[in-house]
Amino acid sequence: MTLQTYYDILGVSANAAPEVIHAAYQTLARKYTHSTSPEAGQMAALIKQAYDVLSDPVRRSDYDAWLRLNQTNQPVTPVAPMPTAAYHPPKKGSSAAAWIIGVLVVLLAVAGLAYYLVSSTGFFGNKDEPVQPIDTSAQTNTLKPVSPIDNGITAEQQNARNQAHADYLAAVNRINAVWNSLPKNTRNALRDEQRAINAAREANCQAQAVSEYSSPIEIETARYRCEVPLMDERTNELRVYIQSERNAPVYDEPSDYDVSYDEPSESHDDSYDDPVSYTKPAEARAMYDEAVANINAIWNSLSDETRNALRDEQRAINAAREAGCKAYARNNYSTKYEQDTARYLCEVPELNDRAAQLQEYE
CATH class of the missing domain: 1.20.1270 (Substrate Binding Domain Of Dnak; Chain:A; Domain 2)
Known part of the structure; x- marks a missing residue:
């Protein structure tokens, strides 16, 4: 049995429609599937292979192109069934390209061998000779260390x-x-x-x-x-x-007190009996601190019950004393130096009087 193309195997023309190819395949498949002929199996495989190619538009187009290039009038006798894998028709000119690639590979191999033979004979010089280091012994422009900047510290x-x-x-x-x-x-x-x-x-x-x-x-x-x-x-x-x-009765230090200055005190004049004129603010402050320490000691010696009973009264006395002495100092003296001194000297006797009163509660 001689076959020429897949179209011949299915018994259809080269321009047959897909439905015609499908109908022909079904008819032939039923025929050879139930046949007991020794060639039935081989023929069924050829029919299946032909249908797989012609039913796929892409593969059929490639197959038709291959037929136009390679089809001859000589019939082809199939020796064995064609593989059922995807069909890939050979490309024209592939043998020439393979021949050119082979020639290039041979030429490269010959060139590499020639380079090895020439270089091993010393044609390019002794490749194992070390490179001479640069001679710096004759260099005269050497850098001197930079001296640190002297900041004088x-x-x-x-x-x-x-x-x-x-x-x-x-x-x-x-x-x-x-x-x-x-x-x-x-x-x-x-x-x-x-x-x-x-x-x-x-x-x-x-x-x-x-x-x-x-x-x-x-x-x-x-x-x-x-x-x-x-x-x-x-x-x-x-x-x-x-x-x-x-300690509740302690006198709050006046907010305008300033000890940053050190103004000298005036010389003591026995004919003038105002202590503000010859007392420094620091001395007046020391007298005030002593009076505060004394009244605090007496206050802390009182019982808790007594302190709680006298607390509001003591705070009122403190506020009245501070306000009165501050007003006295401002009304009678013009400089801050004198006002500070007068205020402390004013409060000292009042603090001592109140301390004596608190002793009666002990």
Whole structure:
């Protein structure tokens, strides 16, 4: 049995419609499936292969193109069934391309062999010869080490500055700790005063340092050293307010008190009997602190029941004493220096009188 194309196997024309190809396949498949002929199995496989190609539009188009290029008038006798895998017709000119690639591979192999033979004989020189390092012995333009910039600060000055700064920070921490331990209402009452004291301290110490030293590091060191004792002095003053809150009758330190100045006291004139004229504010303050300590000691010696009974009365007495002495100082003296002194001297005897009254409750 001779076959020419898949169309011949199915018995249809080359331009047969898909439904015609399908009908022909079904007819032939039924015929050879039930046939007992020895060639029935081989023929059924060929019919299936032909139908798989012609029923797929893409594969049929490729197959038709292949037929147009390779179809001859000689019939093809199938020796064995064609594989059932997808059909891929050979491309024209593939043999020539393979031949060209083979020639190129051979040429590259010959070129590589020639290079190896030539290089191994030393034609390109001794490849194992080390590269000579650059000779720098004759180099005359050598770099000299750069000298560090001399800023004029000695190690002793730097150490002194660091120590002064550490002492300054310690003083800041001390006064902040006391300030933060004060009640909120006390801090609010003292806030403006404290800011003024801080500004005056910084300005005065800066001016003093500039007047005594010229180099920046010495000025900075002197300013730190100047501020430390002033901050510690103010810290001790603020501690009085802590004690004031713990012991009810203590007198609240006046918010306008300022110890930043050191105005000298006038010489004592025996013909003039006004103590304000010859008493410094610091001396008057010391007398006031002593009177406060005395009345607090007496107050704390009273029983809890007595203190609770007298607390409102004592607060009213404190407020009246403070207001009266403050008004007296402002009405009779013009400078703040004299007003501070007069106010403290006014309150001392009244504090002592009240202390004597409280002793009667013991």
